[in-house]
Amino acid sequence: MTSFFQSLGMPFEGAWLLSTICGILLIALPLMLAVAMIIYVDRKIWAAMALRRGPNVVGPFGLLQSFADGLKVFLQETIIPSAANKGIFLIAPVVTFTVALMAWAVIPFNSNAILANINIGLLYVLAISSLGVYGTIMAGWASNSKYPFFSAMRASAQMISYEVSIGFILICVVLWAGTFNMNGIVLAQKGHVFGIINGFVANPLLFPMWVMFLVSSLAETQRAPFDLTEAESELVAGYQTEYSSMAFAAYWLGEYANVLLMCALNATLFWGGWLPPLDIPVLYLIPGFVWFLLKIFFFFFVFSWVKATVPRYRYDQLMRLGWKVFLPVSLAFVVIVSGYLMATGHFA
Amino acid sequence: MIHIIAFYLFAVMTVASGAITILSRNPVHSVLWLILAFFNAAGLMVLTGAEFIAALLVIVYVGAVAVLFLFVVMMLDIDFAELRAGFVRYFPFGALVAIVLLAEIVLGIGAYRAGNLELGTPDGTAATAAGLSNIEAIGGLLYSRYLFLFEAAGVILLVAMIGAIVLTHRQRNDTRGQKISKQNQRRPQDATVNVKPEIGKGVSL
Numbered sequence: 001m002t003s004f005f006q007s008l009g010m011p012f013e014g015a016w017l018l019s020t021i022c023g024i025l026l027i028a029l030p031l032m033l034a035v036a037m038i039i040y041v042d043r044k045i046w047a048a049m050a051l052r053r054g055p056n057v058v059g060p061f062g063l064l065q066s067f068a069d070g071l072k073v074f075l076q077e078t079i080i081p082s083a084a085n086k087g088i089f090l091i092a093p094v095v096t097f098t099v100a101l102m103a104w105a106v107i108p109f110n111s112n113a114i115l116a117n118i119n120i121g122l123l124y125v126l127a128i129s130s131l132g133v134y135g136t137i138m139a140g141w142a143s144n145s146k147y148p149f150f151s152a153m154r155a156s157a158q159m160i161s162y163e164v165s166i167g168f169i170l171i172c173v174v175l176w177a178g179t180f181n182m183n184g185i186v187l188a189q190k191g192h193v194f195g196i197i198n199g200f201v202a203n204p205l206l207f208p209m210w211v212m213f214l215v216s217s218l219a220e221t222q223r224a225p226f227d228l229t230e231a232e233s234e235l236v237a238g239y240q241t242e243y244s245s246m247a248f249a250a251y252w253l254g255e256y257a258n259v260l261l262m263c264a265l266n267a268t269l270f271w272g273g274w275l276p277p278l279d280i281p282v283l284y285l286i287p288g289f290v291w292f293l294l295k296i297f298f299f300f301f302v303f304s305w306v307k308a309t310v311p312r313y314r315y316d317q318l319m320r321l322g323w324k325v326f327l328p329v330s331l332a333f334v335v336i337v338s339g340y341l342m343a344t345g346h347f348a
Numbered sequence: 349m350i351h352i353i354a355f356y357l358f359a360v361m362t363v364a365s366g367a368i369t370i371l372s373r374n375p376v377h378s379v380l381w382l383i384l385a386f387f388n389a390a391g392l393m394v395l396t397g398a399e400f401i402a403a404l405l406v407i408v409y410v411g412a413v414a415v416l417f418l419f420v421v422m423m424l425d426i427d428f429a430e431l432r433a434g435f436v437r438y439f440p441f442g443a444l445v446a447i448v449l450l451a452e453i454v455l456g457i458g459a460y461r462a463g464n465l466e467l468g469t470p471d472g473t474a475a476t477a478a479g480l481s482n483i484e485a486i487g488g489l490l491y492s493r494y495l496f497l498f499e500a501a502g503v504i505l506l507v508a509m510i511g512a513i514v515l516t517h518r519q520r521n522d523t524r525g526q527k528i529s530k531q532n533q534r535r536p537q538d539a540t541v542n543v544k545p546e547i548g549k550g551v552s553l
Contacts, residue, residue, distance in 0.1 A: 013349050088380065119481045123403035130411025134383070137415070141376060141422050149422075156415055163411070180483060320528070 023115045027104050035256045036066040042256075042304050049308035070249060078245040081143060088142035093243065093250035096135030100257035103128040107264050108183045110274050110288035121182035122170055125265065126163075129220065132258065133159045135251075136229065136239050143242040151238035154315065155222065155229040161322035162219040168330035169213045172337045173200060173269050176346075186273035196279050198272035205337055210270040212326055214302070217262035219322070221255070224307040228315055259303060260296060267295035351395065358391040375421045383414045400482040 010018070040055060040063060047054025055062035080086060106121040108114040118124060133156050140152020174180060177188035177200075193202040200206040219226040230238030240251050267273055273295075274288030313321070365384040372378050386409045393402035490498050545551050 016350070085374075085376075088377075118399065119483065120399050120403045123400070123407065127403050127406035127411065130407055130415075133411075133415060137418055137422070138380070141418075152422075153419075156419060160412065160415060316526070317528075 020115070024105075027115060028101055031101065031104060031257060031260070032253065034260060035253050036070065037063075038256055038260060038300060039066045039069075039252075041300070042307070045301065045304040046308045049305070073245060073249040073252075076245040078247065079242075081145065081242050083144040084242065085142040085144065088138050089242075090247070092135050092138035092142060093247040093254070095138065096132065096254040097250040097257075099128060099131045099135065100254040100261065102131075103261050104257075104264075106182050107261070107268060108186055108273055109292055111183070113289060114183060117181065117183060120180050122174060122180045122185065122269075125182075126167065126170065129166075129261075130159075130163060135254065139239040139243070139251075143239070145242055147235045147237075148239045148241050151229045151235050151241075155239065158222070158226065158228065158318060158322075159220060161319060162216045162326070165212065165322065165326035165330045166216045166220065168327070168334050169209045169216070170269070171334050172206060172209050172330075175334075175338050175341055176200060176203075176206065178346075182268060182273075186268060186275060189272045190275055191279040192272075198275040198277060198279050199270060200272075201270040205333070205340060206270065209330070209333055210266070212330060213270065214266060214299075215321075216326065217266060218303065218306060219318070221258045221262050223259060223303055225310040225313050226318055227312060228318060231312060260300065263296045263299035263303065264292075266299045267292060271295050354391070355395055358388045358395065361385075362388040362392065375424065376418065379414060379418045379421050382417070383410055386410050386414065398482065400486055 043065070044054040044062075055065035058064045058068045080089060103125050105115045106118060106124050108117075116124075136155040136159075137152045140148040140150075140155070143149070173185065177185040179185060179188070189199050191198065192200060201210045218224075222229050229235070230240065235241070240248055243251065271277075272291075274292040276283035276286065276291050362385050365381045365388065369378045369381040369385060372381060386405060390402040390405045390410075393399070393405060543551055
């Protein structure tokens with residue numbers, strides 16, 4: 001895109017800046033629209049599994065429900081508790097929302113549709129996802145209220161615990177792909193099993209890793225059954241208790257943008273990203289981003305499905321799963337995968 | 349042009365947030381400013397071409413260490429008056445630390461300017477081997493030339509971790525924990541009995 005702006009007679013720096021801003025808008029605006037629609041989809045799936053109808057009043061089939069909710073929230077009064085630490089209280093939702101958007105910079109939507117095709121793509125994703133906890137901690141502390149504070153404590157412990165095993169899982173993927181570049185990881189999955197199945201997930205050594213990654217991504221985004229940070233029976237609404245109006249909406253949007261990001265990571269790292277599921281020439285006629293979006297929506301359905309069916313974990317069970325099950329198993333798999341790759345001469 | 353703007357942005361932000369870290373009265377604010385300083389330092393690393401170090405800085409310091417700092421600081425019940433009371437008493441110690449740090453920086457820059465260090469070149473361009481990405485270059489060095497140092501560091505960390513666990517772990521006999529494996533092994537036929545007692549006889553368990 002930079003070269004296009006340069007051909008209009010711009011200097012390189014101006015063209016680079018303009019094309020980057022265009023790229024950011026091309027990702028962020030559809031993402032916001034997708035978040036609005038995905039909230040509707042989430043509620044519909046959840047309702048269908050509970051034999052209810054879900055939103056069906058605003059617009060055809062209730063499609064405009066999220067926009068109506070957004071408008072309602074927008075018109076509400078912003079309330080800042082008098083005992084709150086004002087600056088941090090207001091920055092916290094901004095942090096959550098921004099961090100949720102930042103990681104999308106390295107997600108490949110197609111063979112060349114990627115905003116920042118950097119060598120350390122996966123490390124960048126890890127770095128950004130480790131920032132996500134700050135929005136929650138800052139909100140919990142700045143609210144100067146007990147329930148948000150408990151929630152922030154829970155959230156930070158939970159996210160640190162599961163990030164450890166996510167790190168080991170990603171190391172297995174990187175070992176097999178031989179690169180940290182997200183597009184490189186997608187391309188390494190082309191014809192990975194029997195030369196025909198695109199995706200690490202069909203690999204018997206990496207399939208357990210994917211299962212653990214899916215569960216960890218549920219914990220990392222604080223979705224059910226790991227939504228202990230907003231367990232309404234214990235903590236009112238968790239860290240968002242004191243928030244109202246657009247600050248609350250920023251949390252809402254950020255949360256769902258994070259969920260979509262985790263779906264996209266599942267698709268990119270284990271299910272072949274923008275590649276079609278099978279390595280057959282006919283399937284490449286369908287553009288890559290269609291496959292990618294289909295995979296994201298499939299994973300989002302899985303997330304909603306889990307939310308509708310699985311009861312919430314107790315906090316000690318959550319910690320046990322993270323530290324006593326996932327951590328040793330993923331550590332063992334790092335040894336097994338690297339040993340297998342060395343034995344078969346993968347790195348030669 | 350963009351490089352220069354970015355450098356001064358990151359540099360000014362790093363220095364400024366570092367200064368506010370030690371000047372702000374609320375420890376939680378201090379930690380948050382420290383995090384901003386780390387983040388901008390990572391930006392400076394990216395500008396010098398050390399993107400791997402930048403990512404590690406954010407993952408390790410911002411993502412893990414600073415969260416623990418914040419965790420501890422948030423739980424403290426802070427008495428602001430008492431915090432400022434010890435200033436004169438601790439001033440000599442603080443000054444000593446500052447002098448040591450300054451001496452180390454001067455020494456480091458001096459050794460770097462003198463040359464013969466294979467870190468990079470004194471004009472600021474990092475000397476990475478041609479055609480190698482950052483990660484490959486670091487991996488090649490760590491696992492060949494500095495292998496023993498690297499492994500020694502790993503062993504020291506392992507010992508520290510085991511030491512921390514040994515020191516803090518205590519066996520408590522008065523609590524009853526949940527044994528998940530035992531629960532999962534239970535089958536309905538072991539746990540329930542189906543009986544049809546005669547009227548007035550009752551059941552022995």
